[in-house]
Amino acid sequence: MTKGWKGYQAVDLFDELITAKGGARTAARQALRLLQGLPEEEMIARRRSADLAIREMGISFTVYTEGGNIDRAWPFDIIPRIITAREWSQVSLGLQQRSRALNCFIDDIYNQQRILADGVVPAEIVLDSPNFKAPCMGMSPRYGVWAHICGSDLVRDQSGRFFVLEDNLRVPSGVSYMVENREITKRVLPELFENYSILPVDDYPLRLYETLAQLSPRTRRRPTVVVLTPGIYNSAYFEHAFLAQGMGAELVEGPDLFVDTDDCVYMRTVDGPERVDVVYRRIDEEFMDPEAFRADSVLGVPGLMRAWKQGNVAIANAPGSGVADDKVIYAFVPEMIRYYLNEKPLVNSVPTYLCMREKDRDYVLGNLDKLVVKPANESGGYGIMVGPHSTRATHREFARLIEKDPRNYIAQPTLSLSTAPTYVDTSVEPRHLDLRPFILQGKDCWVTPGGLTRVAMKKGSLVVNSSQGGGSKDTWIVEGKS
């Protein structure tokens, strides 16, 4: 048996596979029996073959360094995370509900702005936000859907309840790794699959294609969908290529496209211009069209906004969707669900203090050592302060930042993220993790079974981002009595 299994215990935390008493959770029983039965050499060999598979499959992500960009092999832990289908179906319903409400909100903001008029959400936090894009006013994309692809980050607290930590509505990434992680596990631990029925994840590109194809302005049997990437030096380039290939779509960069005088989008092919129906953009909206947004962008397509506003091309996610991807707006999602859907939220949000509110701010400034402070408008885990793990000096620095720009900061209680057994060096140890499922919203709504589990590989760390040394795990949603 590998070191660490014996006496593995989650103290005051929820562990995904092992109960507080040290026994296996029902759904994990079979897998644990097998994993714990493997001699140490065997575990090492399995991990080595996972590393090899990752290299062979060319799964990488790009990290920016001072010496240029390097492709790093994808960090992967071979012990899967296991969740029952029954539990997941509740989460999935909650995520669909959120996606519907968020899309209602975006559509409302760019049209009647009822929610602002009714005072449910303060107008200034929406209209003064850099994420609010005035050029999008008056647009109504098909089905009223703006954010077709959403990646929501989930965590569990001590009791095992899921909480949504944030909704990524701009260009959420990671889904290709979810698919590849399953592929790796199939290769290196095939015997684990014998006793389980695990919901498959490899149909994601197909589902994505269906969602995108519905948006086509032209009625055609096979609309022309393209994936718009900033290029090879983007950290998610691997994923852009993966999805393009999986959908049989072209992977294009800005200069491959142009907007003609008829306000339609074309790609330059060797057979001449070919009209594009749907652009799945993996480039920030600020860079999407130098005519409409940042004029200095060389990544974008001049006139793309014009073509979109004329209804000649669909863009996913629609420009302007980012207005709902903001940690201040996040605090209002439960209100949105009640307001637009007249429903009770099915999945929890984390209580959030808005530093723009005086009462909240006073509380935050008095309790910096207990809270997690986040800038409203950053992603990738940058600019976050985890109070209990930070020095006094850092607390003081954040106090200054908050007082200078309260609108830009929110705070939340430090959640004790759940853990799962993770194979670190030569022993199995608990490591914190989160989960990013992907929600596709078109005519219908669909949620990936599971998602991408990210693991903080450093002991005690709560930072799971792969750009900051995080790893990942295959995530199973298993059916059956348990």
Place this chain on the structure above:
Amino acid sequence: MTMLSSVAERLYWMSRYLERAEDTARLVGAYNHLIMDIPRGSEPAWDIMIRILDAVRAFEDRYRVVSEQNVIRLLIADTTAPCSIPFAIASARENVRTTRDVLPEEAWELVNELHLYVGEAAKSSVGRRNRHPFLAEVIARCQMINGLLLSTLSRDHAYRFIKLGRLLECADMGTRVVDVGAGDILDRAGSHAAIEPLLWSVLLQALSASSAYRREVGPIVEANDVVNFVFTQGNFPRSVKFCVAGIREELTPLSNHEPALRVINRIRRRLKGLSVEEITREELHIFIDDFQLQLNALHQSIADTWFRIDAP
């Protein structure tokens, strides 16, 4: 099948760079052999290779003395000069990196490994001792990549642009080699007359044409025969005629091919009109100069028609 203009362009350049790397390796290797056969004092200058490869400026920017070491260092170990093997390989790799989805999976691995090999081995292969194995390895790996593409790619646009790039580069190299043989060395030849046949057979080797030439023409290597063979032996896959025919074949199924076809037809007519026995060295040189211009025009026409161009 849709093919983005930018992807077509990258495939075309990938292929040209791979061919260039292979041809350069062959040229250096062949010349290397020649040098050992020639008595001290009557070696032709090392700058022949730099002239064949159009690299005089690149050389002068870096070195003052035309010596064996400097020429070889430029061609096989310099990473910034466009005429060098490492530069060609690195450029090929950059082009494959962004076209992996239209190529067989192993293509990226092989090109990447070649790039790593050249990075590790080039500097220590400047000396005579390691030079030959290095060049042989580069040639073998290039051939492996070509073989892979030839045996696994569907005959669609991707294959077409790869083939266009390779044939154009190959035709270009063939004419360069002959030009130097004909125009440069031999005219001022008094001192080199004795080694002329040796030199021509080296040039044949540089084109991988020695054994085909022996079988077709015979063992005696003679200037006119070599020129004739390189230009007009339609069965030999590295002859200019063969390359031109292949280019024409691949251009035909492409849409909007008229401008490029006009150029290639013109090239074909020139080639037909070439009669080596009747022209002087000087005239041959002028012919080749013009021929090179036509190849450039062909490249330009391909780029204008099919590669990334601005909106109408």
